[in-house]
Amino acid sequence: MSAAGGATVRTDFVPGAPRLAYDVAGDGPATLVCLHGVGGNRRNWTEQLTALADVCRVVAWDARGYGDSDDYDGPLAFTAFADDLLRLLDHLGVARAHLCGLSMGGRIILDFYERHADRVASLVLVDTFPGYDASFTAEGRERFVRERRQPLVEGKEPRDIAPAVAKSLVSPKTSPAILQKLVDSISCLHKDSYIKTIEALTMYQPVTDVSLIRCPVQIIVGADDRLTPPAISRKMAEGIVGARLLEIPDAGHLSNLEAPAAFNACLREFLTPLI
Numbered sequence: 001m002s003a004a005g006g007a008t009v010r011t012d013f014v015p016g017a018p019r020l021a022y023d024v025a026g027d028g029p030a031t032l033v034c035l036h037g038v039g040g041n042r043r044n045w046t047e048q049l050t051a052l053a054d055v056c057r058v059v060a061w062d063a064r065g066y067g068d069s070d071d072y073d074g075p076l077a078f079t080a081f082a083d084d085l086l087r088l089l090d091h092l093g094v095a096r097a098h099l100c101g102l103s104m105g106g107r108i109i110l111d112f113y114e115r116h117a118d119r120v121a122s123l124v125l126v127d128t129f130p131g132y133d134a135s136f137t138a139e140g141r142e143r144f145v146r147e148r149r150q151p152l153v154e155g156k157e158p159r160d161i162a163p164a165v166a167k168s169l170v171s172p173k174t175s176p177a178i179l180q181k182l183v184d185s186i187s188c189l190h191k192d193s194y195i196k197t198i199e200a201l202t203m204y205q206p207v208t209d210v211s212l213i214r215c216p217v218q219i220i221v222g223a224d225d226r227l228t229p230p231a232i233s234r235k236m237a238e239g240i241v242g243a244r245l246l247e248i249p250d251a252g253h254l255s256n257l258e259a260p261a262a263f264n265a266c267l268r269e270f271l272t273p274l275i
Contacts, residue, residue: 007053009046011068014091018070020084022061026053030121030275032098032267033088034060035105037127037254038197039148039165039186041067044102047260048267055268056098056275061088063108065193076196078204082112089119098271100124102256103228104201107131110208113215122216122274124267127253129228130236131207144227149198152191162186171224171252178258210239217243218270222251222258244270 007025014020023042032052034045045060052058062069064084065076085108089097098121101109106128113120147168151161166182217240221233230247237245246266251258 007050009049013068014084014088016087018064018072018084020061020064020070020088021068022059022088023049024057024059025049026055026057028054028056028275030056030098030271031092031094032056032058032100032271033085033094034058035085035099035101035108036060036063036066037103037105038194038201039169039182039189040102040105041185041188043067044181044185044254044257048100048256048264051260051264052267052271055271059088059092061085063105063197065190065197067188071190071193076193076200078107078200079111079115080200081108082115085109085112086116086119095119096121098122098124098274100126100267101128102126103128103253104197107201107204110210111206113213114208117215120215122218122271123213124218124220124270125233125236126220127222127225127228127233127255129232130210132202132205133207145198145202149195152195158189158191158194159187169227169253170258171222171250173224173250174252174258178254181257182254210236211241213240213243216270216274218266219243219245220255220263220266221245221247222253222255223247223249224252225255227253 009025036044042060042062049058099109106125162183219233219237221230237243248255248259248262256263
């Protein structure tokens, strides 16, 4: 248990296989669940937990095979993440949650919404994409796999690829301290589980028809995001009735880490009327 910014952050676990770790702060009537990207972990969301604990209960998980969550045997189907998210909500006793997902986390919550729309109060889609459609080029997809998976299967460790991958994700204007946070996050990845996740994410073919979304939606993207450029977020916003869009200047793919003040203010403004 730790306290930062006046809010106490507690770590707990969802039992079962695999056991899932999560951090939680606040005790409001509504629950916001934050899901990290493919190179992250629950601690990427500490700024949000401590900043928004007065608004609602804020939860951030380690996906299976990440952080303090268990690894697992056998191959990974991407749909397993949505199953795990359902386990988490049931464990927390939450009938309908506000879901915030960055990059891969955004794909997970879109997949979850398609399966369990009745459990979703709102969606916050951060530096993410609806699937591998024409907006995510084949070249970009191949580069994503090449820069992350290939060095690892050839014998390198996550810490070996962390500096280059981290630099490719953030804005050129991001501070060295934030860049180091991302390097540290990538360095502590579970190698085998990470490789499985890369494969599951890039092989998952369904594309979410965002025009069918019928809950409040906030989209956030860093203006300097090169992995999922702002054009993808603009297209999603145009396709979702009533969606809000924020482009954060001088932020890249990790906009919640790179620009926490602007990010948290946006979340607060979006969530407060819904709670």
